[in-house]
Amino acid sequence: MIELKGLHKSYITGNNKLHVLKGLDLTIEQGELVSVMGSSGSGKSTLLNVLGILDSYDEGFYKLNNTLMDNLSEKKAAQYRNNMLGFVFQSFNLISFKNAVENVALPLYYQGVNRKKRNMIALDYLDRMGLKEWADHMPNELSGGQKQRVAIARAMISKPKVILADEPTGALDSKTSLEVMDLFREINSSGITVIIVTHEKDISEQTDRIIHIKDGIIGSEFTSKN
Amino acid sequence: MIDIDKWQEIFSTIRKNKLRTFLTGFSVAWGIFMLIVLLGAGKGLENGIHSNFDSDAANSIWISPGQTSISYKGIKPGKYVKFTNKDYERIINENKNLERISSRYNIRGNDQISYKNEYGSFGINTVHPDMEFIENSFPIKGRFINSIDIEKQRKVAVIGDLVEEALCKKGESPIGEYIKIRGVPFKVVGIYSENSNSDEERRRVYIPISTAQMVFSGGNTVNSIALAVSEMTDDESEQFEEKLKASFASNHNFDKEDDRAIYIRNNLDNIKEFRNAFQGIRMFIWIIGVGTIIAGIVGVSNIMLIVVKERTKEIGIRKAIGATPWSVVSSILQESILITSFAGYIGLVLGVALMEIIAMNIPADSMMFKNPDVDISVAISATILLVVSGSIAGYIPARRAAKIKPVIALRDE
Ligand SMILES: Nc1ncnc2c1ncn2[C@@H]1O[C@H](COP(=O)(O)OP(=O)(O)OP(=O)(O)O)[C@@H](O)[C@H]1O
Ligand SMILES: [Mg+2]
Numbered sequence: 001m002i003e004l005k006g007l008h009k010s011y012i013t014g015n016n017k018l019h020v021l022k023g024l025d026l027t028i029e030q031g032e033l034v035s036v037m038g039s040s041g042s043g044k045s046t047l048l049n050v051l052g053i054l055d056s057y058d059e060g061f062y063k064l065n066n067t068l069m070d071n072l073s074e075k076k077a078a079q080y081r082n083n084m085l086g087f088v089f090q091s092f093n094l095i096s097f098k099n100a101v102e103n104v105a106l107p108l109y110y111q112g113v114n115r116k117k118r119n120m121i122a123l124d125y126l127d128r129m130g131l132k133e134w135a136d137h138m139p140n141e142l143s144g145g146q147k148q149r150v151a152i153a154r155a156m157i158s159k160p161k162v163i164l165a166d167e168p169t170g171a172l173d174s175k176t177s178l179e180v181m182d183l184f185r186e187i188n189s190s191g192i193t194v195i196i197v198t199h200e201k202d203i204s205e206q207t208d209r210i211i212h213i214k215d216g217i218i219g220s221e222f223t224s225k226n
Numbered sequence: 227m228i229d230i231d232k233w234q235e236i237f238s239t240i241r242k243n244k245l246r247t248f249l250t251g252f253s254v255a256w257g258i259f260m261l262i263v264l265l266g267a268g269k270g271l272e273n274g275i276h277s278n279f280d281s282d283a284a285n286s287i288w289i290s291p292g293q294t295s296i297s298y299k300g301i302k303p304g305k306y307v308k309f310t311n312k313d314y315e316r317i318i319n320e321n322k323n324l325e326r327i328s329s330r331y332n333i334r335g336n337d338q339i340s341y342k343n344e345y346g347s348f349g350i351n352t353v354h355p356d357m358e359f360i361e362n363s364f365p366i367k368g369r370f371i372n373s374i375d376i377e378k379q380r381k382v383a384v385i386g387d388l389v390e391e392a393l394c395k396k397g398e399s400p401i402g403e404y405i406k407i408r409g410v411p412f413k414v415v416g417i418y419s420e421n422s423n424s425d426e427e428r429r430r431v432y433i434p435i436s437t438a439q440m441v442f443s444g445g446n447t448v449n450s451i452a453l454a455v456s457e458m459t460d461d462e463s464e465q466f467e468e469k470l471k472a473s474f475a476s477n478h479n480f481d482k483e484d485d486r487a488i489y490i491r492n493n494l495d496n497i498k499e500f501r502n503a504f505q506g507i508r509m510f511i512w513i514i515g516v517g518t519i520i521a522g523i524v525g526v527s528n529i530m531l532i533v534v535k536e537r538t539k540e541i542g543i544r545k546a547i548g549a550t551p552w553s554v555v556s557s558i559l560q561e562s563i564l565i566t567s568f569a570g571y572i573g574l575v576l577g578v579a580l581m582e583i584i585a586m587n588i589p590a591d592s593m594m595f596k597n598p599d600v601d602i603s604v605a606i607s608a609t610i611l612l613v614v615s616g617s618i619a620g621y622i623p624a625r626r627a628a629k630i631k632p633v634i635a636l637r638d639e
Contacts (some may be wrong), residue, residue, distance in 0.1 A: 054546060054632040073630070074551045081632075082548020093543045093636060098241035110548040115231055154547065 001050065001161060001193050002028040006060035009046055021217030022048045028195065030161070033188040035204035036197045038213035044197045045166055047213065051195065052085050052164045054079050064159060086155030088165035092147040094139040100126060100150050107158040113222045125153040125211065129183070145176035152183055162193040169203055178208055181206050236561050246536075250529045250562070251569030254612050258570050261515050261608050262577025262600050266513035270598030272504050279427055285325070285457065286360050288491040290450040291471065295486040298479060305476050307487050309448040310441075317451060320473055323466075326454035328354035329547025331435050331444045333408070339431060341393040341405045349430045350407060352438035360452045361420070363432070367417030368401045371576070375434040380439070383412035386428040387419040402468050407433070410441050463494050467609075515608075522612050527619030530562055534623035539629050542635025551628035555621065562620040572607035577605070 009021040020043040028034055030090070036044050049055040050062060053069055062069045072080070087093075094103045097106060101122045108118035126135050129149040139147055150166055155163050169177035181203060188194045196207060204210045212219040239246050293305040314329040322444035329351045339348050357363070358370040366387060375382050383405055386391075394400050404411040412433055420427045438444060455466060467490055534541075541554050581598050588595050627635070 049633045052546070054636070056631070078545065078548050078550040078589075081546060087546050089636070093546070095540055095543055097239070102238070106544070107547045109231070109235060110544075110553065112231075115234055158548070224255075 001029040001032075001065060002026070002195075003063040003066075004060065004127065007062060008059035009043070009050060009055075009057045019208075020216060021050070024213075024217050026211065026218055028193060030193055031188070031191050033194045033208045034196070034211060035207040035209070036195065036200070036211045036213060037204050038219070040199075042213045043216055044213055048164050048166050048195065051162075052087055053080055054087075061208070069152055078110075078204065082107060082158055084161050085124050086160035086163040088148070088151050088155050088168045089165035090170040092151045092171075094147060094154075095140065095152060096139055099136050099138050100131060100142065103139070103150055104157055107154060108209070111158065115145045122153070122157060125157050126150070129153050134143065144171050144177075145173075145179065148172060148176075148180055149183065152180070152187075156187060156192075160192065162195065165189060165194070165196045167197055167199065169198065169200065174202075177203065232557065232560070234360060236557055239557075239561060240565065244527065244596035246533055248554065250526060250533075250565050250616070251572070253525030253529065254566045254569040254616065255576070256572030256611075257518050257525070257575035257612060258605060258609055259577040259580075260518045262574065262605050264511055264515050264601045265579060265604060266577070266584075268507060269600065270588075270595045271507065272595040273503075273598070275500070284344045286452060286454045286493045287467070287470075288452050288489075288493075289386065289474075290451060290489050290491075292486045292489050292581050294484055295482045296484045298484070301479060305480070307474075307480065307591055309451065311446040311448060313474070313477070314448060314451055316452065316473065316477065317470070321453075321455075321466075321469075323456050324453055325456055326356035326359050327451065328357040328453075329358055329448040329451045330357075330448040331438050331442075331447055332443045333444075335408065337407075338463070339389075339393075339407055341403070342399065344393045346389075346392050348386070348482060349426065350438075351430050351432050352435040353432050354435060356454075357432065357452065359417075360454050361427070362422075363418040363427075363430070365419055366419045367399070367415040368419065370412070371432055371434050376437045379437045379440050380434060381410065381412045381437055382415045382434065383407070384416040384418055384432040385414055386430050386632055387417055388425060388428040389431060390417050392429075405431070408442070435484040455565065458494070460498075463492065465490060486608040497536075509529055519611060523615040523619070526562075526566060526612065526616035530620035531623050532614060533562075534558065534620065534627050538627050538630075538635050542632045545628075545632040551625075555624045556629040558620055558624040559617055562616050565612045566616040567609065569614055574605050574609060576600075606608055 004024055004026040008019070012022060012071040024047065036047065038044050046055070050057045053165065061207055064080065069080070095106070097175045098106070099135050101119050104125055105118040105122035108121060113121070123132065126132055129152065131146060131149055131153070134142060134146060139150070142150065148171075152168075163184075168184075169180055172180060177200070182192050184196060185206065196203065198204050209221065211221055233423070294301070294303050294305045294307065294563065297303050309329070311329070314327065317329060318324065333350055333352065337347050337350050352356070352378060353371060355371050355373055358365075363370070363384075363386075363472055365384065368384070370384055371382065374380070385400065385405070389399055394407070400414045401417065403414055405414055406412070418432070433635050435448075458466065458474065469489065470490060472482045474488050475484070478487070480487040537558075544554060545551075578600060581600055585598055
């Protein structure tokens with residue numbers, strides 16, 4: 001599903017060049033549940049952003065579903081993000097002036113699904129997250145865990161092949177974190193590839209495979225017992 | 227364009243961002259409103275001042291005799307120039323581009339007029355038929371003096387509507403009745419009115435000059451001659467005046483350089499002066515108006531800039547979930563067009579309404595302010611200008627925001 005080879009990525013700020021990913025190789029199969037770990041500043045978010053076509057890379061190649069993700073037009077990139085990928089961010093990134101259903105339904109708006117239909121589907125997804133009663137609430141009326149579940153519903157509504165989550169539990173307490181992880185495992189069991197960046201050991205331990213990033217390359221890999 | 231879903235999305239964004247919508251709308255509405263008020267005020271002022279001018283034909287020229295001030299061919303200065311019917315006839319013969327001409331004989335003594343048991347003082351004008359068009363004294367009942375009246379020296383009179391009002395009881399028509407001018411009865415054949423601010427112009431009594439010369443022993447004396455000429459340029463008008471003067475000079479034996487022998491009042495000059503003055507005022511109003519519009523444009527642009535900046539993160543989120551750059555730009559554009567055109571319309575309506583209210587409340591005889599009508603097409607063009615510039619002002623930053631990578635838009639500061 002995901003194939004990276006010799007991937008390089010540098011940030012240029014002023015005269016300084018910061019080489020973050022230094023020839024990274026990585027393959028993730030369809031249906032895997034993977035966590036990415038590494039020290040702060042090691043490039044986890046950078047990697048995830050490249051995987052999500054939210055950012056570009058300098059060298060090497062990235063194939064998503066056997067298609068090379070390079071020099072994509074903005075329109076093509078938007079299509080891949082819309083059809084293939086779902087995002088979950090640490091800071092939720094819900095649109096503040098839209099209520100829960102509208103937020104969840106938004107990806108379908110860009111697919112041209114009409115309002116009535118997409119709100120119905122969105123409500124169904126919210127129901128699965130146990131948030132049906134909160135459908136009309138604005139993001140600022142929801143708790144962190146509720147917001148993250150809304151964000152997960154939004155990531156799932158377009159039935160993506162891959163869900164990318166950057167520290168999805170970073171802003172949540174441990175109990176809520178576990179609930180969110182249960183959700184990801186459930187999503188994964190339906191065949192969707194899930195990649196989670198995390199700092200927390202007990203989070204990564206719930207995934208099938210742990211990838212460590214060190215010095216811009218994959219340091220070591222573990223396949224967890226379960 | 228008729229994408230209901232897109233409009234619903236835009237409306238929901240507008241509804242949820244009331245303050246910013248209000249601010250954008252306000253700056254547009256205010257700009258248009260001020261422009262209309264300005265243009266209306268300028269027009270009202272112009273109309274008001276214009277109405278202070280008498281309502282005579284704009285192309286009229288009035289000639290009256292004076293007293294020589296330069297000696298000429300042995301004649302000492304101080305000679306009175308006297309006009310007669312011959313001067314009237316000569317002008318007709320010498321000038322082919324006359325549109326109208328009338329001479330006037332002034333009846334000496336009191337100008338009291340009586341009608342039945344009523345009497346009052348009114349301006350008695352002895353005229354030729356053409357005076358109707360030089361003075362713009364059009365009959366509202368009956369007729370004006372005609373050439374048969376002149377020829378047959380009929381004792382007929384045309385009176386102003388204010389004369390009728392002063393002399394007649396309500397509902398009683400004086401037409402066919404007789405008024406007495408210095409004891410001589412004249413049959414009223416018409417009532418005229420003028421579209422004028424000055425009541426004096428509507429308090430006249432016109433009688434045929436030939437009759438007046440006969441009845442009031444005027445002989446062939448003429449006291450002034452009025453003409454209306456066809457449209458002329460400045461130079462032509464000056465030449466025409468020179469020619470008139472030269473003709474009078476040679477026929478009345480005075481130096482044609484003598485400024486006091488005859489007086490020529492050219493209405494064209496007055497009107498021109500007025501027009502020039504108003505050109506200035508109009509220009510001033512336009513400069514302020516354009517300034518207001520520019521302020522509006524700057525206001526809208528600023529707000530659009532802030533809007534886009536404020537929405538950078540939202541744009542990042544939308545892009546991350548699959549919005550194409552064009553869908554982002556077009557929704558911001560459509561939102562801005564919707565707000566600016568709606569607000570522009572509101573400003574238009576309010577401005578026009580204010581002008582209507584003002585127009586209804588100024589006294590009809592106001593000498594300063596009258597009919598503040600606004601050229602609606604100007605107001606609409608200004609609205610369109612604001613809408614377009616608001617869109618351009620929104621387009622550039624929106625385009626930039628839509629182009630940046632989602633990561634950068636999403637990064638929390
Ligand atoms: N847009 C950017 N411009 C310049 N430098 C950047 C940018 N984004 C990240 N970096 C730098 O690149 C390095 C890797 O950043 P990245 O966000 O990928 O780290 P991370 O592993 O996700 O860290 P954390 O665990 O703290 O989230 C850091 O040193 C960071 O300062
Ligand atoms: Mg990170």
